[in-house]
Amino acid sequence: MSSLLEVTDLVVEYPGKGLRGKPFRALKGVSLDIRAGETVGLVGESGSGKTTLGRAVLGLAPVTEGSIRFEGREIGQLGRRERRKLSQDIQVVFQDPYSSLNPSMTIEQILAEPLTAGGTGAKDAGARVRELLDRVGLPSDARSRLPREFSGGQRQRIAIARALALDPKLIVCDEPVSALDLSTQARVLDLFIEIQERTGVAYLFITHDLAVVRHVSHRVAVMYQGELVETGDGDQVTARPQHPYTQRLFLAAPVPNPDEQRKRREARRALAASQNV
Numbered sequence: 001m002s003s004l005l006e007v008t009d010l011v012v013e014y015p016g017k018g019l020r021g022k023p024f025r026a027l028k029g030v031s032l033d034i035r036a037g038e039t040v041g042l043v044g045e046s047g048s049g050k051t052t053l054g055r056a057v058l059g060l061a062p063v064t065e066g067s068i069r070f071e072g073r074e075i076g077q078l079g080r081r082e083r084r085k086l087s088q089d090i091q092v093v094f095q096d097p098y099s100s101l102n103p104s105m106t107i108e109q110i111l112a113e114p115l116t117a118g119g120t121g122a123k124d125a126g127a128r129v130r131e132l133l134d135r136v137g138l139p140s141d142a143r144s145r146l147p148r149e150f151s152g153g154q155r156q157r158i159a160i161a162r163a164l165a166l167d168p169k170l171i172v173c174d175e176p177v178s179a180l181d182l183s184t185q186a187r188v189l190d191l192f193i194e195i196q197e198r199t200g201v202a203y204l205f206i207t208h209d210l211a212v213v214r215h216v217s218h219r220v221a222v223m224y225q226g227e228l229v230e231t232g233d234g235d236q237v238t239a240r241p242q243h244p245y246t247q248r249l250f251l252a253a254p255v256p257n258p259d260e261q262r263k264r265r266e267a268r269r270a271l272a273a274s275q276n277v
């Protein structure tokens with residue numbers, strides 16, 4: 001697998017949001033690469049900078065220092081045409097599809113929009129919409145309906161179909177299943193995996209849920225206070241966490257087995273005592 005995305009020593013500062021109006025450093029020198037067809041899971045507590053990294057990759061956060069390269073080219077230095085191509089190659093799926101799907105547009109209009117904007121004719125766009133709906137497991141009569149007529153899981157399928165419309169190489173998935181119940185979550189995750197197997201798309205998969213990250217990721221990166229503190233293959237990071245934060249995160253995950261739950265509770269106490277937290 002060749003490198004698709006290379007983030008090197010990335011610093012993102014939000015102006016005037018820090019102490020006494022100083023810039024707030026949300027990312028403090030983050031390096032991460034994603035290969036073609038790979039899923040990198042990004043975990044970390046709330047406010048650690050996960051979304052900021054995702055937005056930076058999408059060109060939506062200010063790059064203060066460092067570099068973001070896509071297929072070997074610095075994204076901040078692309079010309080207008082290349083930038084347009086990049087906005088097709090990197091797509092995004094958010095936690096709450098309802099906020100990102102125009103409520104007054106039909107599913108057909110929502111899915112055809114990126115296609116026609118890219119110059120596809122109406123007839124071809126119509127055929128592609130049907131193909132996309134089929135790919136995400138929705139019936140083709142969904143076309144004439146509005147987003148509010150679908151369940152949360154179905155709406156997430158629509159958002160995934162829209163992200164897939166232009167055959168992207170990378171999708172930034174920001175907590176895409178966090179708002180779904182467990183069984184819907186599992187089916188949507190299976191869909192992500194199936195799509196990857198079929199198309200070779202790569203994912204930067206942001207989640208706070210270790211079970212989710214383990215299920216989908218080839219590698220896992222752990223973010224803590226604006227830094228990546230641990231990166232490794234999924235089983236390694238979840239089974240033998242190295243960084244104190246990752247150890248706490250792992251022990252915090254609920255487990256169904258009461259004996260295991262008790263063991264973890266005791267381990268959490270011991271760890272908190274030894275780490276002084």
Ligand SMILES: Nc1ncnc2c1ncn2[C@@H]1O[C@H](COP(=O)(O)OP(=O)(O)OP(=O)(O)O)[C@@H](O)[C@H]1O
Nearest residue numbers: 014017024026044045046047048049050051052053
């Ligand atoms: N547009 C912004 N302007 C100023 N500060 C911001 C902005 N976006 C994020 N931040 C700050 O940067 C830090 C990282 O935020 P970010 O949204 O990346 O965290 P996160 O890991 O995605 O959290 P969550 O799990 O809650 O979504 C937070 O302290 C946040 O307040």
Ligand SMILES: [Mg+2]
Nearest residue numbers: 050051052174
């Ligand atoms: Mg976030």
